Amino acid sequence: MQILDGRALSKKIEEKVSQEVKNLKSTCGCTPGLAVVLVGQDPASAAYVNMKKKACDRAGFYSITHDMPESISQEAIEKTIVMLNNDTNVDGILIQLPLPEHIDTTKLLELVDPAKDVDGFHPFNVGRLATGLDGFVPCTPLGVMELLREYNIDVKGKNCVVVGASNIVGKPMAALLLNANATVEICHIFTDDLKKHTLAADVVLVGVGVINLITEDMVKDNVVIIDIGVSRTPEGKLVGDVDFENVSKKSSYITPSPGGVGPMTIAMLLSNTVKAAKMNAKKLLEKSEA
Numbered sequence: 001m002q003i004l005d006g007r008a009l010s011k012k013i014e015e016k017v018s019q020e021v022k023n024l025k026s027t028c029g030c031t032p033g034l035a036v037v038l039v040g041q042d043p044a045s046a047a048y049v050n051m052k053k054k055a056c057d058r059a060g061f062y063s064i065t066h067d068m069p070e071s072i073s074q075e076a077i078e079k080t081i082v083m084l085n086n087d088t089n090v091d092g093i094l095i096q097l098p099l100p101e102h103i104d105t106t107k108l109l110e111l112v113d114p115a116k117d118v119d120g121f122h123p124f125n126v127g128r129l130a131t132g133l134d135g136f137v138p139c140t141p142l143g144v145m146e147l148l149r150e151y152n153i154d155v156k157g158k159n160c161v162v163v164g165a166s167n168i169v170g171k172p173m174a175a176l177l178l179n180a181n182a183t184v185e186i187c188h189i190f191t192d193d194l195k196k197h198t199l200a201a202d203v204v205l206v207g208v209g210v211i212n213l214i215t216e217d218m219v220k221d222n223v224v225i226i227d228i229g230v231s232r233t234p235e236g237k238l239v240g241d242v243d244f245e246n247v248s249k250k251s252s253y254i255t256p257s258p259g260g261v262g263p264m265t266i267a268m269l270l271s272n273t274v275k276a277a278k279m280n281a282k283k284l285l286e287k288s289e290a
């Protein structure tokens, strides 16, 4: 059994990003910028945003957080997004999810300029991913693909079972695996007999937030396990969706949670933001030359 060390790989990627930031600064004098929109007081969201901000600082980005009260109106958030779309210091825009009940999330995600959509949540980028075209890919599933690549795990022709069908994790994960020529199944809350599906899997990728959802009797020998879940136990400990202690004994490769996919998510956010900054710098250059 080998651990897929997301913390170590995320450090490597952060170093690469930092170098690219230096290059961008010296070649065009531009600094990648990330704007985060945070609504309300949810402590978990605030903690994630803080981690993202710190990562931006380490990489040498410009970053700004728009902190808004829970009671804020749809119109006020829309105004902020339009302003960020027009702000040349901002290359990437991230709207921290989930948003309060009274907010129309879809409408906000569609308002973000697809060229600044570093979360890859705009339907334009979702469509590009679905058709296998280059675009912005959601950070968590992109981080999983990077982890698989780092450890030379080729999913081509393999039976990959994704558990969870969210727009943020499950669906883009399945699209990436399919684009990598895997055979893909998506299981979800209404799936009859989850075990039947996971038992046939060469790779299980699970992100639903249910502690110990995947147990050793549900997987075959030498399975690859990607745990995308993050939950807190009543004692306050962070855990994934997989019974790590027992499932790890049967697996060939496994991500721990924490320390696996989580840190990769942040690294991919940095990587997507540098990609956006490069594209935006090129566009500005073309404009000035015209």
Ligand SMILES: Nc1nc(=O)c2c([nH]1)NC[C@@H]1CN(c3ccc(C(=O)N[C@@H](CCC(=O)O)C(=O)O)cc3)C=[N+]21
Pocket: 047, 048, 051, 094, 095, 096, 097, 098, 119, 139, 140, 230, 238, 257, 258, 259, 260, 261, 262, 263, 264, 265, 266
């Ligand atoms: N628009 C948007 N984009 C997101 O990417 C987004 C979001 N909203 N809302 C919430 C989720 C959650 N998320 C995580 C990021 C890092 C870790 C992470 O680094 N976790 C560490 C542990 C962190 C800790 O110690 O608390 C780990 O797994 O090792 C986890 C989860 C991004 N999200």
